[in-house]
Amino acid sequence: xxxxxxxxxxxxxxxxxxxxxxxxxxxxxxxxxxxxxxxxxxxxxxxxxxxxxxxxxxxxxxxxxxxxxxxxxxxxxxxxxxxxxxxxxxxxxxxxxxxxxxxxxxxxxxxxxxxxxxxxxxxxxxxxxxxxxxxxxxxxxxxxxxxxxxxxxxxxxxxxxxxxxxxxxxxxxxxxxxxxxxxxxxxxxxxxxxxxxxxxxxxx
Numbered sequence: 001x002x003x004x005x006x007x008x009x010x011x012x013x014x015x016x017x018x019x020x021x022x023x024x025x026x027x028x029x030x031x032x033x034x035x036x037x038x039x040x041x042x043x044x045x046x047x048x049x050x051x052x053x054x055x056x057x058x059x060x061x062x063x064x065x066x067x068x069x070x071x072x073x074x075x076x077x078x079x080x081x082x083x084x085x086x087x088x089x090x091x092x093x094x095x096x097x098x099x100x101x102x103x104x105x106x107x108x109x110x111x112x113x114x115x116x117x118x119x120x121x122x123x124x125x126x127x128x129x130x131x132x133x134x135x136x137x138x139x140x141x142x143x144x145x146x147x148x149x150x151x152x153x154x155x156x157x158x159x160x161x162x163x164x165x166x167x168x169x170x171x172x173x174x175x176x177x178x179x180x181x182x183x184x185x186x187x188x189x190x191x192x193x194x195x196x197x198x199x200x201x202x203x204x
């Protein structure tokens with residue numbers, strides 16, 4: 001056994017919030033997320049001998065979470081979700097969108113005005129919707145990297161993919177999120193429509 005029962009329990013308790021958060025975003029259902037985490041912990045305990053060191057625990061248990069989720073999808077015959085997780089060909093799409101390259105006004109000014117609380121709420125809600133709309137293979141790397149703070153190496157170990165693929169998928173995912181947020185900001189009138197702005201400039 002790689003670590004003691006006490007160490008296992010301490011690690012699980014420390015990561016329980018993160019495991020639940022990732023599970024909820026993967027399943028989009030609180031009850032399914034609870035079942036996924038419970039099954040993950042049970043599988044982790046049974047497979048404890050495969051853990052090489054306590055330092056590798058986080059990536060190891062998230063790998064079990066991911067594999068358990070995939071197993072459940074296969075059992076349910078959820079082919080579309082499985083294909084979304086595999087992400088075939090998705091890493092060779094167009095170059096990622098950058099919201100900063102589109103701005104004609106300082107982006108950080110959004111957070112320095114009297115409407116900051118409203119805008120923060122707006123962005124959080126838009127980001128959650130945008131995140132939910134990503135392909136699963138892209139969404140999971142954003143969750144593990146930007147929400148859980150895992151390193152590229154830990155994510156690669158958790159998902160069983162090369163570090164280079166992690167970087168590629170993360171770049172695509174962040175670009176897609178920025179593009180959705182850019183469109184949302186234009187709809188809310190927070191950013192002037194660039195086409196209209198160019199037409200006004202040409203008249204001048």
